[in-house]
Amino acid sequence: MAMTLRLTPEQDATLSRLSRERGISKQQTVVRLIEEAAEKNRPFKFSDIKRIKLDVSVQEMIDDERGRLESHVR
Numbered sequence: 001m002a003m004t005l006r007l008t009p010e011q012d013a014t015l016s017r018l019s020r021e022r023g024i025s026k027q028q029t030v031v032r033l034i035e036e037a038a039e040k041n042r043p044f045k046f047s048d049i050k051r052i053k054l055d056v057s058v059q060e061m062i063d064d065e066r067g068r069l070e071s072h073v074r
Contacts, residue, residue, distance in 0.1 A: 004032065 007015065019029045 012058050015029060018033075019026045022029060022032075024032070
């Protein structure tokens with residue numbers, strides 16, 4: 001679907017910079033930013049639980065190791 005996107009000069013400069021940094025077109029940058037925002041704001045799903053548990057386990061291991069190392073420094 002085609003559409004016109006009206007931007008201020010500042011917004012266009014920002015979009016141009018983001019496009020250059022990513023090495024993609026302005027159009028593709030806009031599409032990806034929309035997809036990233038949608039993913040960030042999507043509702044929680046039960047299928048996320050495995051990933052969350054893994055993140056928690058990794059964080060617990062990091063915390064344990066940090067505590068072990070700090071006890072050696074004291």
